Amino acid sequence: MKDKRMLGFELVRGAAAILLALAVGTIFIFLSSDEPFTALRYLLIGPLISIKGGLASFNTQGFYTILAAMIPTIFTGLAVCVMFSSNQFNLAGEGVVLTGGFVAALAGIYLHMNSGLHAVVCILIAAVIGGIIMLVPALLKVKLGASEMVTSLMLNYVCMYIVLHYLNFVFADRSKGSTQTFPFAETARIGSLVPGGSKLSWGFVAALVFVVIVALFMYRTRWGYAIRMIGINESFSKYSGMKVGGTIVLSQVIGGMLAGIGGSVEVLGRYSTFLWKELPGYGWTGVTIAILAKNNPLLVPLAAFFIAYLNKGCQLMATYCDVPSEMIDIIQAAIFLFFAAEQFLAGYRQKIVVKNTRADLAKVAAGAEGGAE
Amino acid sequence: MWDQLLSTILKEEFLFSVIRITAPILFAALGAVVASKAGVTNIGLEGIMMISALFGVLFSYWTQSWLVGVLGAMIVGILLALMMGFFALKLKTDIILAGIAVNMMGAGGTIFLLYMFTGMRGNTGSLMSPNILIPTVNIPLIKDIPILGDILSGHAILTYLAFLFVWLMWILLYRTPLGLNIRAVGENANAASSVGVSVLKIKYIALALSGALAGFGGAFMSMYYSQGWNSGMVAGRGFIALAAQAMGRGEPVGAMFSSLLFGLAQALRTKVSGLQGVSSYLVSSIPYVVTILGLVIYAASTIKRVKKARAEHSKAKA
Numbered sequence: 001m002k003d004k005r006m007l008g009f010e011l012v013r014g015a016a017a018i019l020l021a022l023a024v025g026t027i028f029i030f031l032s033s034d035e036p037f038t039a040l041r042y043l044l045i046g047p048l049i050s051i052k053g054g055l056a057s058f059n060t061q062g063f064y065t066i067l068a069a070m071i072p073t074i075f076t077g078l079a080v081c082v083m084f085s086s087n088q089f090n091l092a093g094e095g096v097v098l099t100g101g102f103v104a105a106l107a108g109i110y111l112h113m114n115s116g117l118h119a120v121v122c123i124l125i126a127a128v129i130g131g132i133i134m135l136v137p138a139l140l141k142v143k144l145g146a147s148e149m150v151t152s153l154m155l156n157y158v159c160m161y162i163v164l165h166y167l168n169f170v171f172a173d174r175s176k177g178s179t180q181t182f183p184f185a186e187t188a189r190i191g192s193l194v195p196g197g198s199k200l201s202w203g204f205v206a207a208l209v210f211v212v213i214v215a216l217f218m219y220r221t222r223w224g225y226a227i228r229m230i231g232i233n234e235s236f237s238k239y240s241g242m243k244v245g246g247t248i249v250l251s252q253v254i255g256g257m258l259a260g261i262g263g264s265v266e267v268l269g270r271y272s273t274f275l276w277k278e279l280p281g282y283g284w285t286g287v288t289i290a291i292l293a294k295n296n297p298l299l300v301p302l303a304a305f306f307i308a309y310l311n312k313g314c315q316l317m318a319t320y321c322d323v324p325s326e327m328i329d330i331i332q333a334a335i336f337l338f339f340a341a342e343q344f345l346a347g348y349r350q351k352i353v354v355k356n357t358r359a360d361l362a363k364v365a366a367g368a369e370g371g372a373e
Numbered sequence: 374m375w376d377q378l379l380s381t382i383l384k385e386e387f388l389f390s391v392i393r394i395t396a397p398i399l400f401a402a403l404g405a406v407v408a409s410k411a412g413v414t415n416i417g418l419e420g421i422m423m424i425s426a427l428f429g430v431l432f433s434y435w436t437q438s439w440l441v442g443v444l445g446a447m448i449v450g451i452l453l454a455l456m457m458g459f460f461a462l463k464l465k466t467d468i469i470l471a472g473i474a475v476n477m478m479g480a481g482g483t484i485f486l487l488y489m490f491t492g493m494r495g496n497t498g499s500l501m502s503p504n505i506l507i508p509t510v511n512i513p514l515i516k517d518i519p520i521l522g523d524i525l526s527g528h529a530i531l532t533y534l535a536f537l538f539v540w541l542m543w544i545l546l547y548r549t550p551l552g553l554n555i556r557a558v559g560e561n562a563n564a565a566s567s568v569g570v571s572v573l574k575i576k577y578i579a580l581a582l583s584g585a586l587a588g589f590g591g592a593f594m595s596m597y598y599s600q601g602w603n604s605g606m607v608a609g610r611g612f613i614a615l616a617a618q619a620m621g622r623g624e625p626v627g628a629m630f631s632s633l634l635f636g637l638a639q640a641l642r643t644k645v646s647g648l649q650g651v652s653s654y655l656v657s658s659i660p661y662v663v664t665i666l667g668l669v670i671y672a673a674s675t676i677k678r679v680k681k682a683r684a685e686h687s688k689a690k691a
Contacts, residue, residue, distance in 0.1 A: 140668070144669060153609070154668075162654070169652055333478045342464070
């Protein structure tokens, strides 16, 4: 019963944080827009419900768009969950997504294989590259004690410029007006999940499968246990005989592989050539999602849905009203701050704890009286 | 190619640009130094620079005074740092996450704010005019020395201020009671608190100083360096500043030298990318690669030192 109350508290707290963030967003909408109520309508219900001539209807295409937008962020969210669980603030997800997408695209263009196998090989290559990239901040941290945060941030830029170099000077399709590679082989593309030209690919199913795999890994294997224990108390883990260094490296490499897979699945599922020219931003969204999911892989899809929904809402607001879509960053930042705030509504939690304890004491007292009789 | 490069590097103009490029990194690096001395990792420097750079332009445009712009940027920097402090110290948000949130606001929020205030998208374009840029000064006497004069004189006021702050920061940290308290809180907050130092207050002060310095850095970027604000302007300088702080062993003077190293790398990047047959993209990655290498060398040397100290310690025991 105690746990139930605390769970209820966590839910209330999360909801309050989100509402506060939306309130902050609303204030900005009112400050910047001439038609704030229309803008709000687009933000809050626009993504799923389209209103035509006073009639509201469920927007199936919009629903698919949201699900499609979740594909890369589920992967990066999972990656951040695993990496942050060992208390490592590794922020190289951005760079890894870009590089993973790029190498998968190259494998899709220059390797020749059966359909089915080809896409899997492309994704595996991206996973390996992602893992290798994450070795850099992980090993520097474990072996030399260099801050993984700073090295990973720098690594993002290094990845970006190296990919841009190869994209522009080595693998570019010169016959096209914009910078892009040649198209992938048909065999490497990830097919669409629903008919009708939607961007929702089988990658969505793969993402959900990985949610289960990562959840099992984190909560049902000893490596996952070790990663979580090290995150909670590194010294304790060390003195109880865990291989702390190796486990930290493992968690970062797994995170890198997941982010690499995310980039490759997104590129092969959404596009027909590689055309990213900057960091795609999924790495940072992954951090927000992991925070919302409290590092629990099973909650990642939910958090990803929420962010994708908000993102879509902001885009609609920018298209149909006079509010720039970058609004999403302000709302995300506010969610971030309140959601991660341990002391947010702490007074309320204190009351619950006191209430619970009183109830328990009363029970014990009643039990003692019963025993005395 | 190499002699072409050498001939450009060995000019006074190149060293002048190194100093110019170093200044904003140095401001932020000093911000990182004072925060970390108080035991706070301010990863939000990047976002603070972005936002205060924007407000620097806006304030100077509204008042047509560069000084108001710079001061406004500084105050915005302080407010943002205090907001981080409120969430991190009062509501116990992890300080790194609070910093990431500020960076998010810096990345997208600035574009939103710019649109909200001016209706412009992505950059401030026509808002900046030469009369509200941070003015440059020629230093009497020094400007007449042949080569040195060309390198050291004629910089923006804020450039000199950045290097002056290195000295002021050292004074603050090592010659004032406040500095002593900041260092005490960073070394051992419990011990500091037990002798009556208000840990919270000191951390807030250190964060505010850090925000003010990043605010100067932002103003420098938009009101002198790129002569206007645009969305990709800060480009990781706040993060590089964190690396400069780490490489400079957390000391003001050390941070200055590592900032100069990054300034050199950036300046090289602009020079090299102008040469024939060089990939501008690979060259662009130089400052970031240098940062990682710098961190590695620093970390490796620290470990060596610790090992040596331990070996001597055990020898002394025996």
